[in-house]
Amino acid sequence: MLPPTDDLLCGRWPNGSMKAAAVMDVNKVGQVEVEIPGPELGYVLVAPTTVGICGTDLELLHGTASYVRDGRATMPHVFGHEWVGRVVAIAGNCQYSRQLQIGDRVVGQTMLSCGGCRACQRGHRNECSQLKEVGLYGQQGAAAEFIRLPAQSLTKVPPGVDDFSAALAEPAVTVLAALDKVGVFPGERVLVFGTGTMGLLAVQMARRVAGTVDVVGIDDAGIGAALRMGAEHAFLPGEARDGDYDVVIEASGAVPALLEALRVADVGGRIAAVGVPNDPLPAVDASELVLRGVTMTGVRHGLDYYERALRLFSEGVLSAKGMIADVFELADVDKAFELLERGRRAAPKVALSLTPRP
Ligand SMILES: [Zn+2]
Numbered sequence: 001m002l003p004p005t006d007d008l009l010c011g012r013w014p015n016g017s018m019k020a021a022a023v024m025d026v027n028k029v030g031q032v033e034v035e036i037p038g039p040e041l042g043y044v045l046v047a048p049t050t051v052g053i054c055g056t057d058l059e060l061l062h063g064t065a066s067y068v069r070d071g072r073a074t075m076p077h078v079f080g081h082e083w084v085g086r087v088v089a090i091a092g093n094c095q096y097s098r099q100l101q102i103g104d105r106v107v108g109q110t111m112l113s114c115g116g117c118r119a120c121q122r123g124h125r126n127e128c129s130q131l132k133e134v135g136l137y138g139q140q141g142a143a144a145e146f147i148r149l150p151a152q153s154l155t156k157v158p159p160g161v162d163d164f165s166a167a168l169a170e171p172a173v174t175v176l177a178a179l180d181k182v183g184v185f186p187g188e189r190v191l192v193f194g195t196g197t198m199g200l201l202a203v204q205m206a207r208r209v210a211g212t213v214d215v216v217g218i219d220d221a222g223i224g225a226a227l228r229m230g231a232e233h234a235f236l237p238g239e240a241r242d243g244d245y246d247v248v249i250e251a252s253g254a255v256p257a258l259l260e261a262l263r264v265a266d267v268g269g270r271i272a273a274v275g276v277p278n279d280p281l282p283a284v285d286a287s288e289l290v291l292r293g294v295t296m297t298g299v300r301h302g303l304d305y306y307e308r309a310l311r312l313f314s315e316g317v318l319s320a321k322g323m324i325a326d327v328f329e330l331a332d333v334d335k336a337f338e339l340l341e342r343g344r345r346a347a348p349k350v351a352l353s354l355t356p357r358p
C-alpha cells in the first residue's frame with residue numbers, strides 16, 4: 001500500500017505512540033503504548049470513544065479462541081470489535097471523500113474482507129478466505145486512542161444515536177442477520193434462548209415483527225431484563241413446550257439449548273444459532289429434523305447489516321436502555337474484565353470509555 005502525499009491527507013494524522021488496552025498474556029489484561037498506525041491511501045484514522053467487551057474478548061483473555069491457539073492473534077493483543085469513534089484523518093483526496101468527513105461519528109465492520117477471493121467475488125464477503133477481524137486477528141482492535149481502517153468498512157452513525165447504542169450495533173448486526181436468514185413473519189411465535197446482549201437484542205427486534213416472543217434464561221436478572229424489553233413469557237431451561245415455536249433464536253451458546261431448540265420448534269420450524277457452543281453436540285436424532293421439516297442454520301456474522309442496525313437504534317426499535325452494566329476508563333481495563341468475568345447481571349454489556357486527545 002502507498003503512503004499518501006501531503007495533498008492527499010485530510011485532517012491531521014498524528015504520529016508517535018498511543019495508549020491502548022491489550023490482552024498481555026493468558027488471563028492478564030493491561031494498558032500498553034503502541035505505535036499509531038501510519039497513513040495509507042484509502043484508510044481512515046478514527047479515535048474510538050466507547051468500546052464494548054463481550055464473551056469473544058473473554059475467549060481471547062483465556063487463550064481459548066481458535067485464532068489465539070493457531071497463532072493468528074499474538075500477545076500483547078489490542079482487542080475491541082464493538083465500538084464507536086470519531087474520524088480524525090482520512091488518507092485520500094479530501095474533495096472526493098464526501099462520504100466521510102473529519103469529526104464524523106462512525107462504527108466499523110468487524111470482518112475485513114479481501115475483495116478478490118472466490119467468496120468475495122461471489123458476494124459472500126463474510127466467507128472471505130483472507131478474512132481479518134478487527135480486534136480478533138489480523139487487525140488491531142479499537143481499545144486504543146486510534147484505529148486505522150479501510151474507509152469502506154466504516155458506517156456513519158445517525159445524529160440521535162448515543163455512543164452506547166452505536167457500540168451495540170456490532171452484536172446487533174448478527175441478530176438482524178439471524179432473523180433475516182430464518183425469516184420471521186407477522187403473527188409467528190418466536191423463542192429466544194439466552195438473555196445476554198445478543199439474546200436481549202433479539203427480543204427487542206423480534207417483538208416488532210413476530211406475534212409473540214418468549215425467552216429462556218437461567219437467572220432472574222436476565223429474565224427480568226428480557227421481560228422489560230418485550231418478552232411475553234419467560235422459562236427456565238427445559239420448561240418451554242415442545243413444538244410451540246415457529247422460530248427459535250439460540251443466543252446462549254449452551255449445547256443443551258440447541259438440543260431443546262430442536263424440540264420446541266414446531267413442524268416446519270426454523271432455528272438460527274448465533275451462540276457459539278464450546279462443546280460438540282451429542283448425537284441428534286436426525287429423523288426429527290427430516291420428518292418434522294425443521295431447518296437449523298448457523299449465523300456467522302451480519303456484515304451487511306450495520307446501516308440497518310444503526311437505523312433501528314435511531315428509530316427506537318433497538319435500545320441501549322438496560323443493556324449497559326458499567327463503564328470503565330481504559331486504565332481500569334482489568335476491572336472491566338473482572339466484572340464481565342463475574343457473570344450475569346440484569347444489564348449484560350461492559351464498556352470502556354476513551355477520552356479523545358484535545
Ligand atoms: Zn462481541
Ligand SMILES: [Zn+2]
Pocket residue numbers: 113114115116117118119120121127128129130131
Ligand atoms: Zn476475500
